[in-house]
Amino acid sequence: MKYLDEFRDPIFAKSLSENIHKVTTRPWTIMEICGGQTHSIVKSGLENLLPSSLSIVHGPGCPVCVTPLEMIEKAILIARKPNVIFTSFGDMLRVPGSTSDLLTVKANGGDVRIVYSPLDAVTIAEKNPDKEVVFFAVGFETTAPANAMAVWQAHKKNLKNFSILCSHVLVPPAMEALLSSSTNRVQGFLAAGHVCTVMGYEEYIPLAKKYNVPIVVTGFEPTDILHGILMLVTQLEEGRCELENQYSRMVKKEGNIPAQQMIFNVFEISHRKWRGIGEIPKSGYSLKKEFIHFDAEEKFSLGIVSVEESPLCIAGNILRGLNKPFECSAFGNQCTPESPLGAPMVSSEGACAAYYNYKRQNVASSGSGMVNKKH
Amino acid sequence: MCLAIPGRIEYIDAASNPKMAKVNFGGIIKNVCLDFLPEAGLHDYVLVHVGVALTKVDEKEALETIELFKQMGDALDELKEGDPA
Numbered sequence: 001m002k003y004l005d006e007f008r009d010p011i012f013a014k015s016l017s018e019n020i021h022k023v024t025t026r027p028w029t030i031m032e033i034c035g036g037q038t039h040s041i042v043k044s045g046l047e048n049l050l051p052s053s054l055s056i057v058h059g060p061g062c063p064v065c066v067t068p069l070e071m072i073e074k075a076i077l078i079a080r081k082p083n084v085i086f087t088s089f090g091d092m093l094r095v096p097g098s099t100s101d102l103l104t105v106k107a108n109g110g111d112v113r114i115v116y117s118p119l120d121a122v123t124i125a126e127k128n129p130d131k132e133v134v135f136f137a138v139g140f141e142t143t144a145p146a147n148a149m150a151v152w153q154a155h156k157k158n159l160k161n162f163s164i165l166c167s168h169v170l171v172p173p174a175m176e177a178l179l180s181s182s183t184n185r186v187q188g189f190l191a192a193g194h195v196c197t198v199m200g201y202e203e204y205i206p207l208a209k210k211y212n213v214p215i216v217v218t219g220f221e222p223t224d225i226l227h228g229i230l231m232l233v234t235q236l237e238e239g240r241c242e243l244e245n246q247y248s249r250m251v252k253k254e255g256n257i258p259a260q261q262m263i264f265n266v267f268e269i270s271h272r273k274w275r276g277i278g279e280i281p282k283s284g285y286s287l288k289k290e291f292i293h294f295d296a297e298e299k300f301s302l303g304i305v306s307v308e309e310s311p312l313c314i315a316g317n318i319l320r321g322l323n324k325p326f327e328c329s330a331f332g333n334q335c336t337p338e339s340p341l342g343a344p345m346v347s348s349e350g351a352c353a354a355y356y357n358y359k360r361q362n363v364a365s366s367g368s369g370m371v372n373k374k375h
Numbered sequence: 376m377c378l379a380i381p382g383r384i385e386y387i388d389a390a391s392n393p394k395m396a397k398v399n400f401g402g403i404i405k406n407v408c409l410d411f412l413p414e415a416g417l418h419d420y421v422l423v424h425v426g427v428a429l430t431k432v433d434e435k436e437a438l439e440t441i442e443l444f445k446q447m448g449d450a451l452d453e454l455k456e457g458d459p460a
Contacts, residue, residue: 008443036378089425090453116456117426119408123459142379145411146427149393194379197422197429220378221443249436250422256429259411 007044007223016226017049020233027053028236029185030229031178031321033171034140034192035062035349036220042354044222054233057185057321058354060174061192063139063167064091064347065319066274069307071167073097075136078165078300079105079112085128087121088136090114091347096340098307118150118164125154125162134296137164140171142194144285145259148266151287151294163296166286169272171195172203173283178320179211186321188232190218190225193247198263200255205243212241219247266291275343276316313342318351325352332356379424380444380454381437382407384417398423401441403454425453 007013032038038058041047047056060066076097079086086102093102093114106112111131115121118135125133137147147164154162171192178184191204196217208215214235218228228246235242245251263285272284287295296302309315312330317323325331325344335341337353344350348357382400384407393410398421405426409415412428420437421428432440 008439090456113459114456115459116405116453119406119426120456120459127459142424142429145429146408146425149408149410149427153393194422194424194429197379221440249433250430252430256411258413259427259429262411 007226008221009223013049013223013226016223016230020049020054020226020230021051023230023234023237024051024054025237027055028187028233029055029057029321030188030190030232030236031057031059031186032190032218032225033059033061033175034190034195034220035065035347035351036194037190037192037218037225038062038351039349039354040220040222041225042351042358045358046222046225049226050229054229056229057324058318058351059178059189059321060274060277060319061140061171062344062347062349062351063143063169064095065315065343065350066169066276067092067095067138067167067343068273068275069097069309070273070305071138071165072101073305073307074297074302075102075165076100076105077302077305078134078296079110081132081300083130083132085111085113085124085131085133086136087113087115087124087133089138091349092136092138094340095343095346118147119153122150122153122157122159122162125159126157129161131161132299133162135162135164137166137168140169140192140195141199141263142192142197144168144263144267145198145256148262151266151291152262154294155291163294163299164287165296167272168267168285169274170269170283170285172207173280174274174277175204175207175215176211177277177280177283179207179213181320183320183322186213188214188236189216190228190232191215193217193219193224193251196245196247196251196255198256198259200253201243201245201251202253208241208243214241215243217243217245217247217251219250274319276319310341315342315344315352318344325355328352379422379429381420381422381432381440383437384409384415384419384421387417396428398428400454401445405454406458 121135267285270286
């Protein structure tokens with residue numbers, strides 16, 4: 001129990017760990033969806049507190065990781081334009097496009113700015129009426145209310161010089177894509193707590209029923225995740241496939257209704273391409289027609305941008321839980337956080353970067369070399 | 376990136392639209408929109424993601440979470456981005 005210092009309540013965490021050992025009688029494969037949870041699991045060494053028969057695989061819930069390479073390339077093309085202030089969350093700046101990244105554009109004199117909030121990008125547009133201000137609107141449902149509010153405010157203020165490069169994705173369609181795949185090995189899900197703070201959890205109930213898979217809405221702290229795993233394994237062992245809420249202190253069944261209303265004022269559900277996975281039907285948000293003048297892709301007439309992924313990178317398998325990062329031949333040698341080949345190595349919430357940073361590759365005695373685990 | 380962080384409302388600009396507040400995250404003050412949480416009042420603790428408050432949080436819970444984030448090091452990094460110039 002040497003890792004228990006990382007936990008808010010080590011005694012509770014120890015008891016959770018002991019209970020997980022007690023209830024687990026068979027091998028199970030469970031997936032956490034959210035990149036924040038991946039980061040927390042790997043950093044805290046939480047897997048050391050679990051029975052070896054439990055396999056935790058890491059899902060596609062890192063927005064930086066699943067933003068298509070074409071979108072990164074479009075961001076770079078826009079940011080290079082002379083009259084543009086390109087604004088973004090910090091984690092997007094180091095994601096490599098086909099030839100460059102936003103940080104390099106900035107180093108070469110482009111006006112690329114990190115903002116804390118999309119509302120800050122609107123303020124920048126107000127203060128710079130002679131410039132085009134573009135915000136890179138990536139994220140899952142948690143980020144959608146803020147991005148929608150930014151567009152709504154730009155609309156209210158009649159700002160003509162603000163637009164968003166939109167690459168918004170949604171959790172339930174991605175879970176459905178994984179569950180309906182013939183290669184799926186996930187038997188239970190930890191759903192992302194903060195996504196559900198916004199959206200509630202009603203849309204997960206039919207997923208649990210249709211695919212006979214238990215789903216537990218779970219928080220982000222190591223103790224939350226242990227608790228979520230205990231609830232999930234208990235369901236699996238008892239043969240139950242229900243939606244349960246571990247994170248009830250932050251998540252209500254109906255979510256945040258005013259936030260949802262703002263999302264649907266501005267966005268509509270659309271097909272989206274996910275990096276490493278491909279197009280998933282109805283898996284994202286795009287701007288509604290009446291807000292299309294805030295769409296940077298339209299404003300800058302970018303058209304189709306084609307790019308190629310590194311042939312070495314197995315990000316698609318990582319994001320679908322089919323391989324662990326250390327099973328990639330490029331992991332830690334050709335591909336590192338300083339020189340990433342694929343997006344999961346870029347963001348600290350990406351599974352590859354998390355494994356690299358916290359040296360979890362030692363979990364595999366096989367070291368490098370791709371291994372196809374089959375259950 | 377979908378991490379939301381609890382903080383304490385120190386000031387509410389009642390005249391602003393959207394309704395904006397100053398929120399204190401363990402010593403770092405940020406501008407936060409309260410439009411999606413109309414029930415939030417002065418000195419309440421709220422869970423905030425990229426400048427928008429999403430739900431109210433119990434004070435004890437908030438303080439423990441902030442302390443844990445501080446110990447974990449990098450969770451509060453995004454708050455260090457300055458206000459727009």
